Amino acid sequence: MSQQPYYLRAGATATRLNKIIGWLARHGVSLLGSAEMSVPGRTSGRMQRIPVNPHAYEGAQYLVSARGHSQWVRNMRVAGGGELRVGRRTRAFTAVEIADDAQKARILRAYLERWGWEVNQYFQGVTAKSTDAELLAACPDHPVFRITVGG
Numbered sequence: 001m002s003q004q005p006y007y008l009r010a011g012a013t014a015t016r017l018n019k020i021i022g023w024l025a026r027h028g029v030s031l032l033g034s035a036e037m038s039v040p041g042r043t044s045g046r047m048q049r050i051p052v053n054p055h056a057y058e059g060a061q062y063l064v065s066a067r068g069h070s071q072w073v074r075n076m077r078v079a080g081g082g083e084l085r086v087g088r089r090t091r092a093f094t095a096v097e098i099a100d101d102a103q104k105a106r107i108l109r110a111y112l113e114r115w116g117w118e119v120n121q122y123f124q125g126v127t128a129k130s131t132d133a134e135l136l137a138a139c140p141d142h143p144v145f146r147i148t149v150g151g
Helices: 012-026 071-079 101-122 132-141
Strands: 035-040 047-052 055-057 060-064 081-086 089-097 144-149
Touching (some): 012 035, 012 047, 012 081, 035 071, 047 081, 055 101, 060 101, 071 089, 081 144, 101 132, 101 144
Antiparallel strands (some): 035 047, 035 081, 055 060, 060 144, 081 089
């Protein structure tokens, strides 16, 4: 029995909000650290844009997919990097997916402490206050990439 990877597609309201946040980032307005990420499409090669919340944890930067195995995640796995933009400042980055669930769980907890007010609804009941076991169980549903800017 094959199970599809978790992916919560954005509804109409979330899509409109993402367009606004992306537009703001392109025009130099970062909402609490948000940026617009561009990553080449895995089949088209065209840059796909989406607003993201780069997350700093223990001296490194991460991108967490709150909605699961989304299109940007699939594109990132092929491309291995992209660009972050706020206004005229564009920073290229390389990305490596975190495979170790114990490490991912620590990053997810810190991410949910910072961004939970915005993303808890996508984590199927898991929050920053969840047990270690609950966070570990959520790891397969939420890809995490360590990014290195300038790479």
